[in-house]
Amino acid sequence: MSKTVYERNKKQFLAQAVSRASLEADAADLKVKQAQVAQQEAQVIKKTISAPFAGRLGISAVNPGQYLNAGEKIVTLQALDSIYIDFYLPQQELSRIAVGQAVVAGTDTYPNKKFNGRISAVSPKVDLQTRNVQIEAVLANSRHELLPGMYATIKVQSGKPESYLTVPRAAVTFNPYGETVYIVEEKGQGQAGKPSLAVRQTFVTLGPARGDQVAILKGIKEHERVVTSGQLKLKHGSPVVINNAAPPSNDPHPAPRDP
Numbered sequence: 001m002s003k004t005v006y007e008r009n010k011k012q013f014l015a016q017a018v019s020r021a022s023l024e025a026d027a028a029d030l031k032v033k034q035a036q037v038a039q040q041e042a043q044v045i046k047k048t049i050s051a052p053f054a055g056r057l058g059i060s061a062v063n064p065g066q067y068l069n070a071g072e073k074i075v076t077l078q079a080l081d082s083i084y085i086d087f088y089l090p091q092q093e094l095s096r097i098a099v100g101q102a103v104v105a106g107t108d109t110y111p112n113k114k115f116n117g118r119i120s121a122v123s124p125k126v127d128l129q130t131r132n133v134q135i136e137a138v139l140a141n142s143r144h145e146l147l148p149g150m151y152a153t154i155k156v157q158s159g160k161p162e163s164y165l166t167v168p169r170a171a172v173t174f175n176p177y178g179e180t181v182y183i184v185e186e187k188g189q190g191q192a193g194k195p196s197l198a199v200r201q202t203f204v205t206l207g208p209a210r211g212d213q214v215a216i217l218k219g220i221k222e223h224e225r226v227v228t229s230g231q232l233k234l235k236h237g238s239p240v241v242i243n244n245a246a247p248p249s250n251d252p253h254p255a256p257r258d259p
Contacts, residue, residue, distance in 0.1 A: 055079040080144040087154045088132040096158045103137045107152040115139045164215035168248035171226045178203050182227035182234055201236040211252035
């Protein structure tokens with residue numbers, strides 16, 4: 001209405017039918033009304049809720065007709081196309097970790113499926129209590145199968161495959177002065193023409209371990225036979241008889257068992 005009055009009086013002013021003061025009053029009234037309209041439009045915009053990014057909404061925390069205060073939680077919004085996963089590694093592994101390195105994740109929700117990703121960030125500090133470093137990786141999640149808060153296991157692909165000579169952990173005797181292994185050797189002929197067997201105690205240098213197997217970097221050779229039980233009864237040169245009735249365990253992922 002104010003704009004209509006202003007346009008009409010503007011034409012009448014050109015025809016000298018109204019005064020300049022009247023026209024200026026109409027212009028001022030029009031500006032006031034336009035400012036009020038802009039204020040109402042801003043209020044409407046503030047009452048319209050828009051997501052800052054595309055994602056999946058969760059369960060609403062409010063009800064229809066409820067008054068909302070500034071900063072009040074309405075609903076959870078999660079972007080699931082790619083998902084971040086945080087995990088920790090010992091500080092000894094830092095030299096083998098780099099941004100962009102490939103990782104593979106698995107979860108018990110999908111036991112036969114693997115999710116590929118890459119390391120996106122490495123924390124610049126080590127935890128003072130655990131001496132572990134935090135790693136962040138990004139996993140592809142195009143089907144939205146992974147959700148925030150899930151538990152997962154991570155395998156970091158590092159280096160290249162290597163071959164090691166391994167023995168059961170039970171074959172290694174741990175002492176304050178070093179780790180030793182008893183090697184079974186033939187010592188001539190025994191009764192009934194069978195070879196006489198005795199043990200030789202030797203120091204070994206251990207390498208990485210996996211499950212019930214531990215790598216031997218130095219101390220024994222391939223195809224040598226080692227003692228896996230009863231080492232407390234042996235000393236260097238003790239005669240032995242081979243009995244494989246109770247083979248040592250070879251679990252790749254051993255876990256404590258209830259007594």
